[in-house]
Amino acid sequence: MTPKILVIGTGGVGSIVALALHSTKKCEVSIIVRSIYDQVSEHGFDFDSCDYGKIEGWKPDHIFKDTEEAKANGPFDYILVSTKNIPEVQKTEDVVRPLVVPGTCIVLIQNGIGGEEQLMEAFPDNYILGGISLVGSANYNGKILHNLPDHESFGTYDKRPEAQEALKQLCDIYGSSKSQCELIENLKYRRWCKLIYNACINTTTAVTGLDCGRMYFSGIREAVVYPAMKEVRAIAEADLQEKLPEGIEKMMAESDNGVYFKPSMLVDVEKGQPIELQAILGNPLRIAKKLGVEAPTLTMLYKLLSGIQFSALERRGIYKIPAEPFSNDDSPLASALI
Amino acid sequence: MTPKILVIGTGGVGSIVALALHSTKKCEVSIIVRSIYDQVSEHGFDFDSCDYGKIEGWKPDHIFKDTEEAKANGPFDYILVSTKNIPEVQKTEDVVRPLVVPGTCIVLIQNGIGGEEQLMEAFPDNYILGGISLVGSANYNGKILHNLPDHESFGTYDKRPEAQEALKQLCDIYGSSKSQCELIENLKYRRWCKLIYNACINTTTAVTGLDCGRMYFSGIREAVVYPAMKEVRAIAEADLQEKLPEGIEKMMAESDNGVYFKPSMLVDVEKGQPIELQAILGNPLRIAKKLGVEAPTLTMLYKLLSGIQFSALERRGIYKIPAEPFSNDDSPLASALI
Numbered sequence: 001m002t003p004k005i006l007v008i009g010t011g012g013v014g015s016i017v018a019l020a021l022h023s024t025k026k027c028e029v030s031i032i033v034r035s036i037y038d039q040v041s042e043h044g045f046d047f048d049s050c051d052y053g054k055i056e057g058w059k060p061d062h063i064f065k066d067t068e069e070a071k072a073n074g075p076f077d078y079i080l081v082s083t084k085n086i087p088e089v090q091k092t093e094d095v096v097r098p099l100v101v102p103g104t105c106i107v108l109i110q111n112g113i114g115g116e117e118q119l120m121e122a123f124p125d126n127y128i129l130g131g132i133s134l135v136g137s138a139n140y141n142g143k144i145l146h147n148l149p150d151h152e153s154f155g156t157y158d159k160r161p162e163a164q165e166a167l168k169q170l171c172d173i174y175g176s177s178k179s180q181c182e183l184i185e186n187l188k189y190r191r192w193c194k195l196i197y198n199a200c201i202n203t204t205t206a207v208t209g210l211d212c213g214r215m216y217f218s219g220i221r222e223a224v225v226y227p228a229m230k231e232v233r234a235i236a237e238a239d240l241q242e243k244l245p246e247g248i249e250k251m252m253a254e255s256d257n258g259v260y261f262k263p264s265m266l267v268d269v270e271k272g273q274p275i276e277l278q279a280i281l282g283n284p285l286r287i288a289k290k291l292g293v294e295a296p297t298l299t300m301l302y303k304l305l306s307g308i309q310f311s312a313l314e315r316r317g318i319y320k321i322p323a324e325p326f327s328n329d330d331s332p333l334a335s336a337l338i
Numbered sequence: 339m340t341p342k343i344l345v346i347g348t349g350g351v352g353s354i355v356a357l358a359l360h361s362t363k364k365c366e367v368s369i370i371v372r373s374i375y376d377q378v379s380e381h382g383f384d385f386d387s388c389d390y391g392k393i394e395g396w397k398p399d400h401i402f403k404d405t406e407e408a409k410a411n412g413p414f415d416y417i418l419v420s421t422k423n424i425p426e427v428q429k430t431e432d433v434v435r436p437l438v439v440p441g442t443c444i445v446l447i448q449n450g451i452g453g454e455e456q457l458m459e460a461f462p463d464n465y466i467l468g469g470i471s472l473v474g475s476a477n478y479n480g481k482i483l484h485n486l487p488d489h490e491s492f493g494t495y496d497k498r499p500e501a502q503e504a505l506k507q508l509c510d511i512y513g514s515s516k517s518q519c520e521l522i523e524n525l526k527y528r529r530w531c532k533l534i535y536n537a538c539i540n541t542t543t544a545v546t547g548l549d550c551g552r553m554y555f556s557g558i559r560e561a562v563v564y565p566a567m568k569e570v571r572a573i574a575e576a577d578l579q580e581k582l583p584e585g586i587e588k589m590m591a592e593s594d595n596g597v598y599f600k601p602s603m604l605v606d607v608e609k610g611q612p613i614e615l616q617a618i619l620g621n622p623l624r625i626a627k628k629l630g631v632e633a634p635t636l637t638m639l640y641k642l643l644s645g646i647q648f649s650a651l652e653r654r655g656i657y658k659i660p661a662e663p664f665s666n667d668d669s670p671l672a673s674a675l676i
Contacts, residue, residue: 207545208645217659218648219673223641258663300638303561307546310556321555325596335557 003027003169006076007060008095009083012137013109015045015144017082017152019052020177022060027078027173030062030070037065039142049137049146051178067098075101078170080131082109085279088313093122100126105166107154109133111198112279113191113287116157127163129156129170130187132194150179155187192236193244197252198280200228202265203301206275206308211266212256221253224297229253231295235288274312277305310334341365341507344414345398346433347421350475351447353383353482355420355490357390358515360398365416365511368400368408375403377480387475387484389516405436413439416508418469420447423617426651431460438464443504445492447471449536450617451529451625454495465501467494467508468525470532488517493525530574531582535590536618538566540603541639544613544646551598559591562635567591569633573622576629612650615643648672 005027007018014031022029033040044057064070079096092115096106100123108115109131119128132155136148152174156167167183175181184190204224205215215221229249236244268275281302288295310333313319319333343365345356352369360367371378382395402408417434430453434444438461446453447469457466470493474486490512494505505521512519522528542562543553553559567587574582606613619640626633648671651657657671 204642204645207642209649210645213662213664214648214652214659215645217657217668217671218645219670220641220645220648222670223644223673224638254666257666260662296634297638300562300635303558304542304545304642306561307542307548307553307556307558310552310558311547314552319555321552324551324598326551328592328595330555332557332560333555335561 003077003173004030004075005078005080006030006032006070006074006099007080007082008032009081010040010045011082011084011139012144012146013133013135014080014082015047015139016049016051016135016137016146016150016179017080017109017133018060019045019047019049019055019058019144020150020152020174020179023052023178024173024176026176028062029060030064030073030076031060032064032066032070034066036142037063041065043142046143047146049144050148051146051150067095071098074099075104077103078105078107078166080107080109082131082133084274085110085112085115085276086274087278088309088318089274089316091118093119097122102126105129105163105170107131107170109152110279111194111276112283113188113195114283115279116187120157127156127158127160127166129154129158129163129167130191132184132187132190151182152179153182153184153190155184155190157187189240189242189244192232192240193248195236195280195284196229196232196244196248197255198265199232199284199298200225201252201256202263203281203298203305204228205263205266206269207301207304209266209270211260211262213258213260216257224301225253228297228301231288231293231298232284235284235291235293235295238291238293239287269308269312272312272315274316275305275309277302277309281305306334341415341511342368342413343416343418344368344370344408344412344437345418345420346370347419348378348383349420349422349477350482350484351471351473352418352420353385353477354387354389354473354475354484354488354517355418355447355471356398357383357385357387357393357396357482358488358490358512358517361390361516362511362514364514366400367398368402368411368414369398370402370404370408372404374480375401379403381480383480383482385482385484387482388486389484389488405433409436412437413442415441416443416445416504418445418447420469420471422612423448423450423453423614424612425616426647426656427612427654429456431457435460440464443467443501443508445469445508447490448617449532449614450621451526451533452621453617454525458495465494465496465498465504467492467496467501467505468529470522470525470528489520490517491520491522491528493522493528495525527578527580527582530570530578531586533574533618533622534567534570534582534586535593536603537570537622537636538563539590539594540601541619541636541643542566543601543604544607545639545642547604547608549598549600549604550594551596554595562639563591566635566639569626569631569636570622573626573629573631573633576631577625607646607650610650610653612654613643613647615640615647619643644672 044059137146382397475484
């Protein structure tokens with residue numbers, strides 16, 4: 001039977017993932033599009049893609065406007081989640097819960113660490129896969145500009161044969177697209193490797209407002225980014241009981257050399273949007289604490305970004321602060337302490 | 339003989355200081371006004387002052403457009419400097435150097451610590467006083483809104499009788515205005531006390547973008563501000579060989595309770611202007627290093643603010659970065675390391 005795949009979150013990553021899967025003709029692809037549903041259900045997406053060329057008005061097999069509508073057309077064999085991972089706004093388990101039935105395989109294509117564990121706890125009888133995306137792609141209101149080739153790596157922490165089988169099937173399908181697809185044995189190792197970039201470069205640019213080039217010229221790369229990377233390595237190696245690749249810090253730090261590149265977390269802060277703080281710093285620091293690894297630089301970045309996050313969440317109405325003048329009896333609404 | 343006093347820097351503080359001194363009729367007051375010289379030399383300043391009432395078109399004895407013009411009309415017995423203390427833009431010693439003659443007394447009305455020492459080194463034969471200003475006042479393009487009473491404290495590290503005499507004379511003059519004026523014995527002690535606020539609250543709001551109220555509600559006051567204050571206390575007590583007042587941290591932290599107040603450093607960062615980073619964090623951290631006091635929270639705030647400062651100085655043309663794509667051989671222009 002043709003597997004039914006639902007993609008939730010059609011930003012830069014999710015839209016390419018849906019296109020890649022659909023191109024294989026080996027599965028039925030559905031997507032949920034919330035904010036621009038009317039436009040996409042009528043006109044579809046336009047792609048300008050380094051892997052798939054120029055495509056106008058692309059539509060998958062089904063376009064749903066919300067979880068309810070998707071549920072009525074389910075169930076799905078795979079639910080791929082490529083939304084931002086911001087539990088302060090909405091927990092991933094709450095996003096997928098209405099759609100999960102026995103046998104559903106949930107694939108978390110998100111940054112950071114700890115997401116799969118939370119889903120495994122919420123849905124112990126289901127199969128949880130993780131995807132690590134390396135792709136340069138952005139969704140400008142239904143127009144997808146894709147300029148860095150799509151490379152997806154899928155893995156799982158689940159040793160059950162059914163989970164391994166689901167992983168293999170997904171990679172078989174994805175691998176027959178024009179995208180690069182890799183079945184990885186050590187998902188956690190790869191997640192930690194990517195955190196060397198995300199937990200250190202993304203975060204420091206977000207706090208200082210500097211792009212990667214200016215971070216280099218200002219001396220902040222030496223002063224903050226490298227010390228932070230050293231801490232990620234220490235936590236990772238304690239968690240993995242295995243060494244990270246030698247020189248990965250320098251390789252990551254220099255990967256944007258030559259250009260004034262703004263990582264996504266900086267862009268989000270500039271736009272006043274919530275950031276993936278828990279997956280990228282909160283969860284690694286909770287692991288550090290459990291393992292007794294010191295991480296003062298990451299902790300300070302986390303606390304300061306918690307302050308920046310507070311403003312973004314207040315703007316979304318998630319935190320409501322009292323009118324001025326407020327009373328000294330009003331209590332703090334949030335805590336940056338881990 | 340009537341003392342001749344020159345005030346350099348007529349922002350919120352300097353304009354009130356000039357007005358207060360002039361109101362006493364016990365000195366001749368000159369000011370240097372740069373950016374709005376034409377307007378002020380024609381129309382003067384307008385004050386709406388809690389201490390001095392509403393005054394329109396106020397002018398002191400002389401208004402000069404630059405140091406050159408002031409020099410031609412000097413020399414002055416006192417030079418009061420109430421510009422911002424940003425050595426990356428201009429060193430205070432370079433600002434006053436053309437105006438200093440034997441006997442000139444320089445009065446530094448600035449935030450932070452270390453400024454007097456630098457002037458004493460540059461002008462060892464002159465008398466250097468320090469002023470600590472407690473005043474709520476802002477200069478909106480020549481209109482001064484003054485809503486928190488003026489309280490100036492003057493002191494000196496210079497034990498020579500002439501310096502003590504100059505200090506006493508200045509306090510006698512200032513004390514006969516409607517402002518509060520205090521002659522302080524322990525200038526350094528008072529500078530450290532004020533740093534409990536400036537080095538911790540100002541800086542953290544500047545990095546997080548949170549005002550004081552939001553800093554409380556977000557939990558950042560507990561997570562960052564209090565740990566930073568503990569470090570300032572440790573450096574101060576090692577430097578002073580004396581205890582700071584008990585409970586000063588809580589008193590400072592709660593001084594803005596009830597309102598969403600934005601400290602000046604946050605306002606400067608929002609405007610993209612350079613901040614008084616060296617006086618408020620750089621110098622205290624250099625003292626900490628010399629005395630072997632650990633200050634990880636302040637060090638991290640300093641590094642991150644150095645990144646923010648880099649952008650402001652780049653905008654001013656002080657740092658010039660190469661065009662994109664730049665070469666990996668281009669070296670860092672600045673260093674955040676202390």
